[in-house]
Amino acid sequence: KNEVEQSPQNLTAQEGEFITINCSYSVGISALHWLQQHPGGGIVSLFMLSSGKKKHGRLIATINIQEKHSSLHITASHPRDSAVYICAPNTGNQFYFGTGTSLTVIP
Amino acid sequence: NAGVTQTPKFRILKIGQSMTLQCTQDMNHNYMYWYRQDPGMGLKLIYYSVGAGITDKGEVPNGYNVSRSTTEDFPLRLELAAPSQTSVYFCASSYPQTRGDGYTFGSGTRLTVV
Numbered sequence: 001k002n003e004v005e006q007s008p009q010n011l012t013a014q015e016g017e018f019i020t021i022n023c024s025y026s027v028g029i030s031a032l033h034w035l036q037q038h039p040g041g042g043i044v045s046l047f048m049l050s051s052g053k054k055k056h057g058r059l060i061a062t063i064n065i066q067e068k069h070s071s072l073h074i075t076a077s078h079p080r081d082s083a084v085y086i087c088a089p090n091t092g093n094q095f096y097f098g099t100g101t102s103l104t105v106i107p
Numbered sequence: 108n109a110g111v112t113q114t115p116k117f118r119i120l121k122i123g124q125s126m127t128l129q130c131t132q133d134m135n136h137n138y139m140y141w142y143r144q145d146p147g148m149g150l151k152l153i154y155y156s157v158g159a160g161i162t163d164k165g166e167v168p169n170g171y172n173v174s175r176s177t178t179e180d181f182p183l184r185l186e187l188a189a190p191s192q193t194s195v196y197f198c199a200s201s202y203p204q205t206r207g208d209g210y211t212f213g214s215g216t217r218l219t220v221v
Contacts, residue, residue: 033209043150043197045209086149095140095165099149 006098019074023087033088113213130198139181143194
């Protein structure tokens with residue numbers, strides 16, 4: 001049983017498109033992280049959410065605690081957004097990771 | 108501000124050898140973590156620590172040991188290396204999970220056991 005389900009697994013978009021990545025989880029959580037892993041392997045934390053919505057530049061993350069669902073949106077996508085995006089909810093002492101969404105943005 | 112520093116970046120070990128992966132953070136984060144990422148796979152938690160003197164097992168702790176004698180340092184020890192431990196290892200740190208801006212990751216250690 002997977003505690004975290006991400007969709008889609010792979011996504012190819014044209015530059016400028018609006019992108020949505022979804023994350024559903026089955027556990028009661030303290031917080032949920034969205035991570036970005038670039039092709040070179042480095043991992044960057046994009047957002048930490050415990051409720052509502054956060055925005056940083058062209059990135060928006062939302063969470064619905066009742067529905068156990070989070071989304072990551074990228075507006076006006078750019079080739080430099082090409083990366084693997086990972087949803088990572090946790091309960092405070094249990095840490096879960098989605099398998100990631102591989103995004104490729106084509107110029 | 109260095110963030111999270113991992114050493115070494117690359118290492119090749121022979122089966123049965125031991126080594127320590129070093130991790131240091133300078134952000135005064137309470138929490139520190141060790142993850143491994145196998146080729147084409149997601150992150151798996153090996154061990155974590157919520158503060159100096161406190162460590163807990165994650166999903167895949169077998170074959171590894173950790174210690175947390177200071178807030179800054181969280182070394183990961185591999186005893187009797189096996190080919191199944193070939194992976195990329197990431198150290199990370201954070202404040203307690205309900206505050207702060209999330210994880211800060213080190214740049215990773217690519218380990219090959221032959």
